[in-house]
Amino acid sequence: MTEKPHVLIHSAWYEPAMRRLDELAVTHHLYEAEDEAAFLAEIGPKCSVIGTMHYCPASLMDAVPDLKLVLNFGVGYDGVDVAEATRRGVKVVNTPAVLNDCVADMALSMTLGGRRHLVQADRYARAGRWPVEGDYPYTLNVHSTKVGILGMGRIGMEIADRCKAFKMDISYHQRTKRNDVSYRYYGDLEAMARDVDILIAIIPGGDATRGLISEAVIEALGPEGLLVNVARGTVFDNDALARCLKDGRLGYAAIDVYPDEPNIPPSLLEITDNLTLTPHMASGTHYTRNAMGMVLYDNLKAMIEGRPLLTQVN
Numbered sequence: 001m002t003e004k005p006h007v008l009i010h011s012a013w014y015e016p017a018m019r020r021l022d023e024l025a026v027t028h029h030l031y032e033a034e035d036e037a038a039f040l041a042e043i044g045p046k047c048s049v050i051g052t053m054h055y056c057p058a059s060l061m062d063a064v065p066d067l068k069l070v071l072n073f074g075v076g077y078d079g080v081d082v083a084e085a086t087r088r089g090v091k092v093v094n095t096p097a098v099l100n101d102c103v104a105d106m107a108l109s110m111t112l113g114g115r116r117h118l119v120q121a122d123r124y125a126r127a128g129r130w131p132v133e134g135d136y137p138y139t140l141n142v143h144s145t146k147v148g149i150l151g152m153g154r155i156g157m158e159i160a161d162r163c164k165a166f167k168m169d170i171s172y173h174q175r176t177k178r179n180d181v182s183y184r185y186y187g188d189l190e191a192m193a194r195d196v197d198i199l200i201a202i203i204p205g206g207d208a209t210r211g212l213i214s215e216a217v218i219e220a221l222g223p224e225g226l227l228v229n230v231a232r233g234t235v236f237d238n239d240a241l242a243r244c245l246k247d248g249r250l251g252y253a254a255i256d257v258y259p260d261e262p263n264i265p266p267s268l269l270e271i272t273d274n275l276t277l278t279p280h281m282a283s284g285t286h287y288t289r290n291a292m293g294m295v296l297y298d299n300l301k302a303m304i305e306g307r308p309l310l311t312q313v314n
């Protein structure tokens with residue numbers, strides 16, 4: 001019987017699925033180590049696989065000289081240095097598709113909650129303001145609005161399906177026009193932002209999309225506009241967003257992702273009237289997190305059995 005591979009787990013993911021890796025491999029949990037450097041020096045050379053959630057720079061690869069495979073818990077892999085992995089002959093796998101529905105559900109929850117002030121109205125009711133100040137101010141409708149989806153990929157398509165069910169008019173922007181959808185395509189993001197009521201971002205992070213939603217794009221969305229970001233915290237400048245929300249150039253924002261997680265920019269934390277913040281949880285249901293973990297399990301099994309990897313990105 002061949003020896004089980006050793007896996008260095010940098011950061012823990014959905015526990016029941018992560019623990020199933022023990023059927024296939026010897027796992028070593030870096031995040032539990034008291035002295036990370038000592039742990040890496042002792043364990044790194046035994047391992048051929050790294051398991052991680054969005055984090056694998058060259059320095060972590062250096063600690064695992066026989067590295068063959070990086071298991072990334074997430075469809076987005078902007079925190080993994082894929083170019084460096086490729087240069088070293090290391091394969092990277094991610095967890096696409098299985099999270100589409102939950103992320104799209106969350107994007108719509110944020111859209112509905114933002115337009116109808118779900119969080120603010122809850123605060124108003126609990127603070128006893130209704131009997132004193134009267135009815136909550138009127139909010140904005142969801143149906144009959146125009147929505148622009150930034151990134152009509154796997155998740156963007158699911159978001160569009162849900163927007164259709166909510167009777168919204170759908171446009172999208174990305175670098176390539178799709179031939180398989182009839183939604184209105186904009187080659188220019190700012191032009192789309194000017195024409196829509198709601199902008200939902202669901203694109204990858206990294207340098208290619210850094211700051212793509214510029215202050216001009218946010219402004220173009222306008223005083224009644226809603227910006228929903230379930231993509232990555234790097235796709236716009238959070239301080240610019242805070243300025244636009246405060247001075248009324250943007251109506252409302254609902255944000256799930258941040259540039260330096262788990263820290264949320266203080267400029268956003270202080271805004272409560274027209275901003276909803278969630279802690280990067282769009283895929284965070286038991287069902288989906290388990291499915292994501294099982295995609296990594298299946299990839300590791302494929303590697304061990306000498307079969308092609310299932311979700312290789314490089």
Ligand code: NAP
Nearest residue numbers: 076151152153154155174175176203204205230231282283
């Ligand atoms: P996907 O199927 O690869 O779709 C990504 C879309 O973004 C593509 O259609 C692509 O079209 C577009 N795009 C890429 N680069 C772009 C650019 N520079 N400018 C404009 N559009 C660009 O990916 P997915 O599975 O839908 O996931 C999308 C992203 O969502 C992930 O990478 C991750 O960052 C984020 N996400 C967040 C959560 C969360 O918990 N909040 C959960 C899952 C995923 P073109 O190539 O034609 O431009």
Ligand code: 8YV
Nearest residue numbers: 053073074075076099280283
């Ligand atoms: C994360 C995500 O994986 O898939 C992605 O790209 O951003 C999420 O599903 C999840 O939040 C764990 O980090």
